[in-house]
Amino acid sequence: MDRKEFLNQVGIGAAALLAPVCLGGLAACGKSNTGVPEAPKNVDFTVDVSTGALASNGGFLVKNGVIIARTNSGTFLAVSAACTHEGTTINFVASSNKFVCPNHNAQFSSTGVVTQGPANKNLTVYNTSLNGNSLRVYS
Ligand code: FES
Incomplete structure (x- = not known):
């Protein structure tokens, strides 16, 4: 040889x-080149809002990589659940109507816009449509 x-x-x-x-x-691999999971694409699923976290204003849950929140005024929000900094699953803070990352405290508005770093990329926003107790979340 x-x-x-x-x-x-x-x-x-x-x-x-x-x-x-x-x-x-x-x-x-479902990861971007920075190691952050990519926001789910082609989203289309439903959740029952008559029970569980979404039955009450201020509640939220994560399903299929999407965080779904019920605001204090009773409207629904849906954004990608992975923080755009390093991918930690974010929370919804109803009292201030924003999404907050528990890892390094990045903050996002109710429309997914970064309002405080270290994240520098907005969350992906999904549509919601309520039909009775069935909330459709879709791209
Ligand atoms: S992973 Fe969310 S702020 Fe760092």
């Missing part, structure tokens, strides 16, 4: 070891 053959085989071996970790690049 000459030097070129050896390097080719070593290179293929290294690539083969890395391939199972994440085929198709970082996006295929």
Whole structure:
């Protein structure tokens, strides 16, 4: 085996070891190139708001990577649940009508806009539609 053959085989071996970790690049792993999970796409699901956290104003829950909140005035909000800083799941703070990350305290408005760093990218906002006790959350 000459030097070129050896390097080719070593290179293929290294690539083969890395391939199972994440085929198709970082996006295929559900992570951006910063390690933050990408906001869910093609969202379309329903939640029952007659029971659980969404039955009361100020409640919130996370489903399918989306945080769904019921404001103190009874309207519903839905945004991507992963903080755009490092991916920690955010919370809804009804008293101030905003989303807050418990990790480094990034804050987002009710429309997902960054109002305090260290996050520097807005959350993705989803549509909501209430039909009886069934809340549809969709892209
Ligand atoms: S992970 Fe949310 S502020 Fe750092």
